[in-house]
Amino acid sequence: MRREYDKYHLISVFCAVVDHGSLSKAASHLGLSAPTVSKTLVQLEKVLGQVLLNRTTRALSLTEAGRLVYQSGQKILSAFTDLEDQVAEIGSLDRGKLRITFPETIGKTVFSKICNDFQKEYPDFSLELIFTPFLMDMIEDDIDIAFRVSESLPDSQFFSLPLLNIYPVFVASPEYLAKNGCPYSIGELSQHNMLLTRLNGLEDGWLIDGKYYQFKGNLISNETYHTRSAALNGNGIAILPSYFCKKDIQRGRLIELLPELERKDKTVGALYKVKRKGSKKIDIFLSFVESKLQESDVTMC
Structure with missing residues (x-):
């Protein structure tokens, strides 16, 4: 009878063979010889009493039992990896390594300072x-936490945490409005130079009461910082995220226009792969x- 801990090795080798599509490629990935990998597969089939792979000189294919073992084996290997992470964190709550992605503008504007403060309080954390x-x-891309901006956080295999509500605002400088006048309706914006931003798509219009108003101007930028500048x-009237120009409005550097218009909020939230109670970091x-x-003075969900 094989010892219990050997079964993890047998399953990991089997899953590697399936993932790479051949014994030689799996052997190279695992740092083993091809005969060793072949022998390991035979041992696993003996332990389970089932043929798991149909082998030909050209290809490998899973049997029905092989598909079941592969699917379950992936879960076992993933669970063991999570267990290793959790054990590594025990007794070291202020240590860890996280790989985190942010949308560029809100990341730099809101979350950059928060991350700096975090590392000041937790200097042994690696971000x-x-x-x-x-x-x-x-x-x-091996991301631990992904911050996303969307109308609603996606329903996916990951866990999610809604954090902020943001909405678009029309803004212009006092200088521009003094020279060109102030629009008092959505329709009057067609008489003004609109500063447009192209991120995932071109933000060049506004839908209200079933009617779409399209804007034109002499600037299209893929950088919200430049549109604000x-x-x-x-130079004109811009549509900016509320968090990005709130201080400018408070200081009188920009004037919010048409605040009575209905705005469609977006959610800023975090997606992560492991339950929070299962990962202290x-x-x-x-x-x-x-x-x-x-x-802060941003609007929480």
Whole structure:
């Protein structure tokens, strides 16, 4: 009878063979010889009493029993990896490593300072922060926490935490309005130079009461910072996220226009792969983020 701990090795080798599609590629990935991998597969089939792979000179294919073992084996290997992470964290609540991605603008504007404060309080934590306009794949890119902006957080295999509500605002500088007049309706915006932003799509219109108003202007930028800068410079009217220009409005550097218009809120939230109670490092970081956002003047969910 084989010892229990050997079964983990048998399953991990079998799953590697299926993932790589051949014994030789799996052997190279695992740092083993091809004969050793072949012998391991034979041992697993003996333990289970079933043929798991149909082998030919050209290809491998799973039997019905093989598909079941592969699917269950992946869960076992994933669960053991999670267990290793949890055990590594025991007795070291203020240590850990996290790979985190943020949408570029809100990441730099809101979360950059929070991350700096976090590392000041938890200096032994190692953070890899990725600020990007693109959505990263949490599995392929090995992301622990992904902050996302959307109308609602996606219903997916990951766990989610809604954090902020944001909405778009029309703004212009006092200089621009003094020179060009102030619009008092959505329709009057067609008479003004609109500063547009192209992120995932071109933000060049507004839907209200079933009617779509399309805007035109002499600027299209893929960087919200530049659109804000152009508005501050008096170049035109911009549509900016509420969190991004709130202080400018409070200080009188920008004037909010048409505040009575119905706005569609978006949610800023975090996606993560492991339950917070199962990963102390994720729970510590997200709890810190929540507390800092509550202290700030942004609108919490």
